[in-house]
Amino acid sequence: MNVFSAFKAVLDEEIEALVEVGTLPAGTDPARVSVEPPRDPEHGDLTTNGAMVLAKPAGLKPRDLAESLAERLKQREFVQDVDIAGPGFINLRLSDDFWRARLVEILAAGESYGESTVGGGKPVNIEYVSANPTGPLHVGHARGAVVGDVLAALLDKAGYAVTREYYINDAGGQVDVLARSAYMRYREALDEDIGEIPEGLYPGDYLVPVGAAIAARDGDKWLTADEAEWLPDFRQFSVDAMMDLIREDLGVLNISHQVFSSERALVEAGGVDAVMETLENDGLIYVGTLEPPKGKLPDDWEERPQTLFRASDFGDDTDRPLKKSDGSWTYFASDLAYHEDKYKRGFPVLIDVWGADHGGYVKRVGAGVKALTDGEARIDVKLCQMVRLLEDGEPAKMSKRSGTFVTLRDLVQAVGKDVVRFIMLTRKNDAPLDFDLVKVREQSRDNPVFYVQYAHARTHSVARMAADAFPDGDFSIVALKGADLARLTDSDELALIKQLAAWPRTVEGAAEAHEPHRLAFYLYDLAAAFHALWSKARGEPGLRFVIAEDEELTRARMALVLAVRTVVASGLAVMGVTPVDELRE
RNA sequence: GCGCCCGUAGCUCAGCUGGAUAGAGCAUCGGCCUUCUAAGCCGAAUGUCGCAGGUUCGAAUCCUGCCGGGCGCGCCA
CATH class of the missing domain: 1.10.730.10 (Isoleucyl-tRNA Synthetase; Domain 1)
Structure with a gap:
């Protein structure tokens, strides 16, 4: 039982009663009336601003209206005391027995205590992690993973129908790089001396077993083949391997998504083309030239016409490109299709959890969702700021070879799943977080x-x-x-x-x-x-x-x-x- | 230059969608162990809520403009 909303309902009844006797005008809307805990417990158990909010439209003085409401509230069950304070707050004190009964309620409910039906079974899709499938997860991903996962559990407890989703970015250039990197490891597995992994490829040794696995499966059949022949196969194989790796990483945090959506599958099924056609028909796509960014100009800037989405009609700062110069869709284009897809799968509420470095992207996706759902869908993007790893106040220097980063798995191994999950929630998502590997092992109030x-x-x-x-x-x-x-x-x-x-x-x-x-x-x-x-x-x-x-x-x-x-x-x-x-x- | 996020005690941060005298931890100072685990508790002190306007009965919270910090800024994702 939410005590406050329960008494809000009581208050609403009394407001309605005052409407019936003519003290308040017909059509009085109690929506802005709140029942909350007072900041100072001396003021009582519950406080309401009702008299202040409703007095003006009714042409009453707040304190007079408060008197009328207080008289009625005094008659209600469990209300021990009512008084009026300040500009018109109504403070309620409930009987001790009412509070003692909460203990029985808690013991009867067990861990389900706190469950709520405010969500009303409304479907919510929460997409989080969605790291590129090119390697293991690192510390930065851990924060988004925990924020997303706990938000999902929280919404579930509050009565929403939650779907946890992961978007696999397997259609861009970076997965081709992954495939080429795996190819190097494949040649290595066939006893070729490959030397250093070339600049621009992924050097991590997590690709060694991938190359070995392909070699074991296919032998040397790809060694003399052209890239165009082996690339799709290597790409698929290594993306699958990386997703297995990522699922295992998430597993150590006890996180599992219900739905994995592939960008490539979406593109290949024509999902992007379909959405672009919709936008085209709505007159939201045109070919034009964007102004160069003011101030610092990119080195290689040159003016060229592009296929643009009218994002600025939907709250974005400028229109946004949908096609790369090679004719393929931009990431934004497929992301539009992806978000529309989520909406069409039955989710009026979409939550995305991103790293703060993607902050500049929020408006354009919001604009796209607005355009594609006629403003029906609600999207909320939670941006997670940086995690700074410290050791007793100093920047952590956890074993890292050059070119690698502190992995999520290293972190969990160092301090445990429970500590990682808890600490990641000790700051608002949009505030930077210091994670002190020494402090979290201390047994003190500071931890x-x-x-x-x-x-x-x-x-x-x-x-x-x-x-x-x-x-x-x-x-x-x-x-x-x-x-x-x-x-x-x-x-x-x-x-x-x-x-x-x-x-x-x-x-x-x-x-x-x-x-x-x-x-x-x-x-x-x-x-x-x-x-x-x-x-x-x-x-x-x-x-x-x-x-x-x-x-x-x-x-x-x-x-x-x-x-x-x-x-x-x-x-x-x-x-x-x-x-x-x-x-x- | 533009956009987003942030600016609250010496430090690190909360502040429940606009409520009453702005809170907690650390640090500082002063108390408390023949113990239900002192791995802790109690008390004291600490503020121009970045600055200036505005809206409101009421602003740390909403709006505008500045100042300062972070992130981002056409064919990366």
Whole structure:
């Protein structure tokens, strides 16, 4: 239950009632009215701006309208207290029993707590990673991979029908380079001395087994053949091999896409031609000459007419080329076809996760999607900034030979899947991220992964204490749902419950905003509150979770502890991080 | 030159789509271990939310213009 939207519904009923009695005019629209947690908990549990938002169109003073609403809200179930503050905020305080009932709800729901139906089963396509199939994934890809994957899980939890997709860029020139590079390795596998891999080809030794595999399959039949004969075959073979490699890389992060779309397949099936024809018929394609970019002119600039898409009619800064000088489609052309294809496959919401270096591309794709779907589809591009690898504050110098980069696999091997997944979400996607390989192994509050895991482990530690203190006690979740929760009376205990009850709202908010990093911040704050309560008992032994002489009180507090465990586990599950039961070695 | 992103405490960053007195970690200072794991907790101090206008009952948040940083800028993907 999202407490805030639940009470928004209550408020809407009262607004409607005021319309019926004539206090508010007919047609009053409560859409802009919000119910949220106040910034200062002293103000209550919930606050609404309703009186301020609705007063003006109704010709009322905000505080007068607030009075009318407050009178009605006071009558509602669970509302303990209502007051009006500042320019017209209505602050609600809910009964302690209402909050205690959230614990039962949490324990009953288990890890599914926080699931929501706001998505309404709406299909969402999220495309992420989509690295060129020319080699293993590196650290930069890891961020987009995690952001995309967790956003997908988040949307799923919020009730959307999510499809995880990977676009294989296998139609451009770079896969020909890949094929030629594999050919070198093929010759090498047949005992030819190839020397250094020539400039412009991929030197990585991950292509050695590819060359060897082709040699094993085909023998020396390609050695004397012209490039035109062997290239398509080598290209397909090595792209497939690279995609296997990439799938394995993603596997170490526990990421798997449901759909892999091939650019080449799209082009060969005539998908691009079809879309271009559509645009042509709509009068959105013409041959023209673009202005050279102002300021720094490219060295080889020469004016020439091009086939252009009228992107500037749809919000882009300029029109965009669709054909290369050799007559083949530009990447943009096939990307238009690809996005239209996604829309036609039934996705009104498209999310793309890209590296920030592709930022200049966002507008033109948005323009294309707008043109091709009559503005029906919504596209949101999440740009991921750089990841800086550090070692204790200094730029990391993880073993890298010249010409290679730190691979995703190296990173996961160094710190583990869970750490990579968590750390990648400790910043907004559009903020640069420092990933300190030393710090993430520290066991301190400075390391959010540890801190949150410690909270989860501590719930188990406390449970062991309880079992020791009451060898015959039943502290199972089923039993604890029946605990006498009225024994939870400390203000910090109740504050912690309220924080737990904010989880469904956090899920919905993060999902709607497409901001998975909010989960990491929520969990960190929740962990801090739990640790604080635990520590408070150090000074006040009566607050300890386990009270040896009072089993019923212990049971009530264990219900709270298990609820904390449940919500932390629920959050980590969305993040794809495995919770630990114990940290001590 | 143009576009996009960013500018919040000494440092690193949040700020829940416009709400009340702007928050957290690190660092600094002061407390707290015969312990439910001090791998931590509590408290103090810290601000021209880059600058200037505007919209609004209300702006770190939206609009405009500057300043500063990053990324990108026709036939790479």
